[in-house]
Amino acid sequence: MAVRIGLDIGGSTTKIAGIKDGSIIYTSIVRSDDPVASSAGAVGKLIDSCSLSVADIEQIFITGVGSGFSSNPILGIKTTRVEEYTAIGTGGLYVSGKDHAVIVSMGTGTAILEAKKVAGKIETRTVIGSGVGGGTLVGLCNAAIGISDPIVLADLADKGNAGAADLTVGDLTDVKIPGLPFDATASNFGKVTDGLSREDVAAGVFNMVHQVIGCLAVVSARSCGVRDIVLTGQLTGFNWCRKTAEDFSSMYDVNFIIPENAVYSTALGAYVAGGMEDEA
Numbered sequence: 001m002a003v004r005i006g007l008d009i010g011g012s013t014t015k016i017a018g019i020k021d022g023s024i025i026y027t028s029i030v031r032s033d034d035p036v037a038s039s040a041g042a043v044g045k046l047i048d049s050c051s052l053s054v055a056d057i058e059q060i061f062i063t064g065v066g067s068g069f070s071s072n073p074i075l076g077i078k079t080t081r082v083e084e085y086t087a088i089g090t091g092g093l094y095v096s097g098k099d100h101a102v103i104v105s106m107g108t109g110t111a112i113l114e115a116k117k118v119a120g121k122i123e124t125r126t127v128i129g130s131g132v133g134g135g136t137l138v139g140l141c142n143a144a145i146g147i148s149d150p151i152v153l154a155d156l157a158d159k160g161n162a163g164a165a166d167l168t169v170g171d172l173t174d175v176k177i178p179g180l181p182f183d184a185t186a187s188n189f190g191k192v193t194d195g196l197s198r199e200d201v202a203a204g205v206f207n208m209v210h211q212v213i214g215c216l217a218v219v220s221a222r223s224c225g226v227r228d229i230v231l232t233g234q235l236t237g238f239n240w241c242r243k244t245a246e247d248f249s250s251m252y253d254v255n256f257i258i259p260e261n262a263v264y265s266t267a268l269g270a271y272v273a274g275g276m277e278d279e280a
Contacts, residue, residue: 002058005046006271007039007074008087008264009066010107013234014038017267018046026050027264029234035066039074061274063087063266082270089115089124090276091269092230095259102127102221105266106233106241108135110213114224122273127220130212134235137209144205145198153202154238160203165189165196179251185211203240210235210244218252230257232265 003025008015012033018026026046032038039062047054060074063082073079092103093115100116103124110130116123134150142148147156163183167190170182188208196204217229235241236258245256261268 003046003050003052003056004058004271004275005043005060005077006087006264006267006269006274007042007060007062007064007067008267008270009035009039009062009064009069011065012108014042014064014066015264015267016042016046017261017264017271018050019268019271024261024268027261027267029263035069039066039069043074043077059274061270063270080274082274084266085111085113085124085126086122086273087266087269088232089113089269090122090273091265091267092232093117093122094268094272095232095261095265096228096230096257097259098228098230098257100226101228101230101257102217102224102226103230103232103265104213104217104220106133106213106231106235109133110216112216112220114220114226121276127224128216130216132209132212134209134233137205137235140205140209141202144201147198147202150234154206154240156199156202157206158203158239160197160199160201162200162203162207164193164200165191165204166207167191181251184251206238206240207244210240214244214248214256217256218248218254221254227253227255228257229254230259230262230265232259232262234263236262 003020006017014030030038030042057077060079063084088105103113103115105111110133112127114125141153166185167187169180169184169186221229249256
């Protein structure tokens with residue numbers, strides 16, 4: 001069977017997943033502000049890395065904000081556009097193995113959907129969106145400490161102490177509040193103090209961004225009557241995302257899931273959803 005490709009073309013990065021005989025054979029992220037260059041470059045990298053030729057690629061399924069850049073086939077290969085939210089919901093169920101869940105796509109901003117399998121098809125419904133996401137994290141850190149590289153920032157955050165910037169429940173009271181541990185955040189950046197280290201500032205920003213997304217996800221899950229919350233997107237690669245997911249799962253009695261290939265979930269969703277449309 002020939003190779004099929006899923007492409008999630010964002011504003012600054014393109015995620016690619018290559019699939020052959022139902023198995024994922026390649027994943028990668030290409031950084032570029034030009035969707036034409038990043039999509040063609042991503043496909044070219046797959047072909048080179050997997051020792052393939054253009055003729056080995058059967059079809060490309062594209063999605064994301066940059067997927068409307070052109071109606072022309074990529075490198076002459078049959079190219080099909082998949083609606084982004086369909087790809088997000090389909091991909092979230094695909095990588096998690098769930099039949100019904102809230103899917104959280106954490107990109108520059110955040111999109112939250114309900115997705116479920118009904119009679120062999122996947123139905124998606126937008127629940128809510130937020131301007132708080134990876135762009136917020138990078139932008140705030142750049143403004144505060146002059147660093148915008150997300151990998152560097154993640155390393156700083158891992159070394160920092162969010163409690164140096166945030167007020168916790170324990171800072172405000174020594175009386176036990178049911179359901180709230182003393183180290184739960186009461187106010188992000190609520191400690192007005194000079195001399196915070198770069199590490200503590202980064203930790204505070206990472207904590208705030210992930211907690212905002214986590215709170216929206218919990219409320220969304222409750223409104224949809226489900227416990228499973230699937231986190232997808234590039235933020236899932238950060239330790240802080242996993243920490244927040246574990247804390248919120250315990251605190252709010254939900255099941256946060258960060259699946260394998262969560263970063264490439266939407267690209268994989270384009271492949272799955274596009275293939276289902278072809279078969280219909």
